């Protein structure tokens with residue numbers, strides 16, 4: 001018990017003392033420092049840190065970044081990845097590279113382990129836990145996706161290719177898998193905008209089935225924020241935007257870091 005407490009304290013200290021690198025982390029720290037109420041912030045906090053920070057220097061192996069192209073990506077998936085990736089960094093006439101409006105979010109198959117201080121905490125909390133959408137070993141079999149955020153426009157787009165393990169109706173993607181990618185994209189977007197959050201409500205309208213193996217775009221946009229509540233809208237379309245597959249709205253409630261730790 002004492003050892004566990006010490007490990008947890010060490011993890012928290014490492015977490016808190018780490019210099020946060022961008023506005024997202026400043027946002028999280030604001031919540032850590034200012035929000036003393038209980039909440040489920042831990043998961044979101046660790047996820048955020050996992051997707052935005054370099055791995056802890058003492059992590060034994062470099063984690064794989066699942067948001068980078070792999071051999072299972074179709075040419076359309078690759079094309080769209082390059083389209084948005086090119087807008088993350090732009091070349092000026094002089095050949096100088098400058099930051100673009102978009103930013104690609106790295107993505108790992110674990111959150112706690114790859115966060116600073118997370119090695120200790122992952123042992124205490126969910127040592128074997130893996131991120132739901134990233135835990136399929138075979139490339140291309142499940143969720144292949146990459147998320148890009150546009151800070152200025154407060155929008156987010158995900159390029160998503162659905163693998164054969166996500167089948168629902170014959171030849172088409174399961175509604176639960178569609179809900180999962182929507183929750184993941186809007187949850188990521190809400191966390192980016194508001195710091196640690198949990199999904200309070202997700203309302204989904206399925207308009208047309210998504211063929212298995214196809215590539216779709218998941219767009220998320222901010223409707224409004226009200227106190228602790230962040231309201232987002234989401235549309236899943238085919239890649240040229242001519243077909244609406246799914247529409248959704250989500251409510252995300254900001255939470256404090258202590259809740260998962262039972263404080």
Ligand SMILES: CCCCCCCCCC(=O)SCCNC(=O)CCNC(=O)[C@H](O)C(C)(C)COP(=O)(O)OP(=O)(O)OC[C@H]1O[C@@H](n2cnc3c(N)ncnc32)[C@H](O)[C@@H]1OP(=O)(O)O
Pocket residue numbers: 039040044047048051183184185187188191197198199200201227228229251253254255
């Ligand atoms: C990089 C990050 C990557 C993240 C990707 C993965 C994203 C995955 C996200 C998830 O799937 S999270 C898991 C699914 N969600 C949950 O398990 C949440 C379970 N519910 C809760 O834990 C709590 O109900 C919740 C934290 C959402 C809210 O509880 P609180 O006690 O903190 O808040 P409270 O109940 O006081 O409500 C705060 C405000 O939200 C409103 N609210 C809460 N739940 C609501 C609801 N369901 N519908 C409408 N309004 C709701 C509530 O009315 C109130 O409004 P006002 O401030 O105007 O009074």
